[in-house]
Amino acid sequence: MIQPQTMLNVADNSGARKLMCIRIIGASNQRYAQIGNVIVAVIKEAVPNMSLEKSEVIRAVVVRTRKELKREDGMIIKYDDNAAVIIDQKGNPKGSRIFGAITEELRKFRFTKILSLAPDVL
């Protein structure tokens, strides 16, 4: 349940550390972003001397939420934090490594590159 002003961790090595959600891409009235939704975010904290800087506006896809993800088979998964992976306009991740476990839901949203980079897929 990510909404504007939500702080998210960054789950890749693109250079940013913390993001703040500004907007959810999709329906104009959509209130919350779940795993697999793309958000527009501003970088609040970044690793020095990398391509991404603080207060840069970028797009990211949400990969972990504290709010439970419910599947049709009745499985409920929840994470310990809110995290996103920074992507470009096409949907390819900016970083080269992903940290943490990723759910299969991203496959439905066609983020196959992220899934292939993920160390663990649930």
Added chain:
Amino acid sequence: MRLEKCWFCSSTIYPGHGIQFVRNDAKIFRFCRSKCHKNFKMKRNPRKVKWTKAYRRLHGKDMTQDSTFEFERKRNRPQRYDRINTEKVLQAIPKISKVKATREKDHITKRLSVGRVNRRTEDRRELEQSISLVKAPSVLKEDATLTLPKQKVTVSYAQTENTPMEE
């Protein structure tokens, strides 16, 4: 589909039940119901919570080592589908679980039998010593039918196993 074990109480989690929590180090905690989940959030140690399997196994209340546990061990090597093998396994599963259940029950019966023996000897001693609370000893002595005969009965473990379990 895989039947998982609850991290807290070690009961089986059937599909559609419970919550899985993924920690940041990618360790997955599966819970069978919100009771176990809430205990986990309270940071309780299952080895100290009396109703969990972890506590019972740790304190010897339940059977820990048995050959029937070997059948349920998780094997990470995928097996090629063999129809005959699968049929044999499906036939063996109820037999194994029946054997396991009887062995677990016997373990508990054996553990509790010591208490049963102690209670019987206690009761016998109380009957001999405190019969005056029921009737005065002088009255008992007058009527021969009322006096309890003194019997010395040696209570052995083999004898108590044959008697049916008291409720």
